[in-house]
Amino acid sequence: MDSTIKYKPFNGRAIALHYKMDNYQPKHKKIIGFIKCIAFSRQAIKKGKYDKIIFLTTQSILPLYGIAKKYSGRYIYDYRDLTYEKNNLAKKLVQKLIDNSYMTCMSSMGFKQIIGNNDKIIVSHNCSNIQHNSIIKTESDKIRLVFWGMVRQIEFNKKICDCFGRDNRFVICYHGEGGSAELKKYCENQDYKNISFTGRYSVNEISSFAASTDILINLYENDGQQKLAMTVKYYDAVRYGLPMLVTQGSYMADAVVGNNAALAVNINNLNLDDIFEWYQSINKSEYHYPEELARIQNDDKSFEEKVLAFARN
Structure with a gap:
């Protein structure tokens, strides 16, 4: 939010329906x-x-x-x-x-x-007050691919695990709930020893995840819901300057065309040597998303101005 904007905290009476319902029920x-x-x-x-x-x-x-x-x-x-x-x-x-x-x-x-x-x-955008957050990365002799969020599209994620599961150049970590238990069981049955799962997390842990991430897994199947969406993880990549994988043919792939820090891939035809070489080619000392960050900030400014105009008129 623009720091020059003056506003008053809400002091009205909240109106709420109190009804308990399990988020995971059919x-x-x-x-x-x-x-x-x-x-x-x-x-x-x-x-x-x-x-x-x-x-x-x-x-x-x-x-x-x-x-x-x-x-x-x-x-x-x-x-x-x-x-x-x-x-x-x-x-x-x-x-x-x-x-x-x-x-x-x-x-x-x-x-x-x-x-x-x-x-x-x-x-x-699916973010607020986005800035570049510089983080001190931890070190690893492996390339760390990390996912955080709700684990969905289980069959698609099984393909991701099948691609990387037996290549000791990479390690994968999934943070989040949803279908993580099923995916974890699958990886155990396949004896993938370089893939781990941590379960539920809080939002304030994301910065520590980012510090231990070499490549952010921002891969989703191009189904009717996901193909045209912009995920929260896209903004996390911009915020922390993380290289990321996105799915070929998705709207997110279009959004990062020309940026060497984001690689659009087809999980059904993935060459890990190409992934390895791509990651090695990235300049790790520079911030990778200045244009994306500026565009998002300009969009947010326009959005705030229109919301304020709505409130005032």
Whole structure:
């Protein structure tokens, strides 16, 4: 946030629905909680008679389409991920919601390939107050490939482990939950001794992970959800100046074209000698993402100005 901006801390009354639900339970079991949340939100908005609204995610605004329509030009639509856009009706509703918004924040401009161009769309990156954080790297005689985040796309990650699992030039470490237990079991069965798992972590541990990272694993399968997305790890690479692997054909690969510190690869046709030589060719003493950092900071400044304009008008 711009340090010249004056603001007051929120001193209003928070309104919350108290409903306990396991984050990992099947989607069909979450329906009751979802219905309760939408009904609660609808009632709270009608009762509050608010001047303006910020809708967080498509999952919240679509069921409240009728209310959003009444707030035309007086709401911000925070569009984080692709959701139901394969359905033509849902896609048309999303496009209409963007049309009627004051502005729509997108976490990746790659989503416009599905949604289409619209002057209401502005990028809102998956990070805040990003700066280059210089870190003191620990030393290792191996090339350390590190992943942190929710471990998903298990079959895809098995392919990653199969590629590196028996090459003693590399070691891999996975930090995070999700499908890590299944992936760990697979690696044990394959007798991959250079792959380790640490489980759950807190956000303040990421800087220590970065200090022990030579190459950040920012690889995801190009499925309908992921191909056009910008991951939080992309911004971690920019923040800490980490070399990273991204998937060929993804929007992130397009974002790092021309940067030697980011390598786009096809996990189905991976040559580890090429990975080794690429890493050795990188100048370890320089910061690798000055252009990306400047672009993100400029985008953030524009985003803040538009949000403030929304609040003031």
